[in-house]
Amino acid sequence: MTAAGTAESAVTEVRAARRPRGKKLAGVVLPPAAALVTGVVLWELITVIWSVPGYLMPSPLTMARTVKDDLPAMWTPTLVTLRESYLGFVIAGAAGVLCALVMARWRLFERGLFPYLVIVQTLPIVAIAPLFVVWLGAGPLTNTLVGAMIALFPVAASTLSGLKSTDRNLVQLYTMAGAPPRVQLLSLRLPAALPAILTGLRVAAGASVIGAIVGEFVAGVGGGQGGLGYVITESAVQLQTPQLFLAVLLASVVSLVLFTMVVIAERRLLRRWHESALPADE
């Protein structure tokens, strides 16, 4: 500390933080909204200035028209894809947690099964989807299962690692109290693994949509029953680029719907006990 003047100017005053709710929300919503508007304006300018042909890159205005004209027709394929990926997600979630429980309970199963789970994960999904079509025929069932297949591994792997990283002292406490392994697994390790399971499910939400759409690429069922994957292949072949863009956009909406479901579940389940679900300030 030197002169009194320096000391004085170094004084920092920390006032009680008051954050009006509206202002906080604006802080969350405004930056991405501004980025969106800027992006759309730039996009429009680029297509106009270089007169980019519509089949390469439709301008935002063309897109707006497409949304208005084609959106009603897109309802059915979007719902088809949503249903397939949702079912695939649920199947993968249930099967993944079950696999992990069995592997965590009996090491023999972990040693025996885990390598094959890894192998399933390394199979290129685009290559395996036609095989499913051969086995099960083209249709929603095939697409659902392709989605489930690629969503399974993230759930199983994440859950297993969660089940195996329970606090050692808690395990010791259960052991001393004479709790059998089944009780330890279901009443201690499973709830303790919940954050890890939810992380797995977040990844699975996106994966199941990818699987379903790849299934639809291959299955190629028309009449709206082929889902967004079919719309995407068809529009690409016919150079219906605006429609293609719209389908891609809707596919990402489907992903978002599933992802949001997981996030909401996460908030509700972990609200009172896990650090990851807390507001940053607490």
Added chain:
Amino acid sequence: MTHADIPVRAAARPAPRPLAEFIKAEKVFGNGFRALAPIDLVLPAAEITVLVGPSGCGKTTLLRMAAGLTAPTGGRLVRHTDRMSYVFQDPTLLAWRTVQANVELVAKLQKVPRELRRERASRAIDMTGLAGFEKSYPRELSGGMRMRVSLARAVTSDPELLLMDEPFAALDEFTRDKMGSELLHMWRVRGLTVMFITHSIPEAVRLGHQIAVLGTRPGHLIGVVRSPSPPSPDPDAERDEAALHEFALHITGQLGGVRA
């Protein structure tokens, strides 16, 4: 032994019955590491035995042995009870259960009937000053409060032997003192036998009826010293501070001998 045999001096403080005994107990780990040289130690019933010693002297191994979590590789351990509770350095609570559920946890795992469990839990909650926090979750509590939950849980399973591995080490000094008082209170009310590990000599002197001093490489017992002025069943009894001060210096001297 009949009453006639009891010498006059012991009549003032009857020779305590041992609740657990280490007889030449020894531990060599699978990799050949010798954690504990053969140790003889008696845990007298309804007394607090404090273990002090530098890190790596095998205190925790000894405690885990008493808990039946690890077996001696030589010698033996004789324990006259199976009713034990273990308290860890961390509160070790279920983050997804309320205080009430956490306090009842071990008793529930031991299949203590619901009514009895409730009754014991509410007594433990009152005794540890947790009343009003039954519905809170662990992360909503301070470190000291969480440790209280851990203590309440330990007594709700109605133990005879309480095994405590540096239970208050992570707390600030003020809270630590308060928790020491809680422990003495629980000891008075329930006549518990306690095996208590600490690094703090003041804490050891305040809580212990006897202090076992351990040394390292391999872990061995340097000596067991009885307190000149141990905690009394009467909470208002005066303690001989001068004698306790001497006692602390004596323990420090014994530990100092290890470092030299």
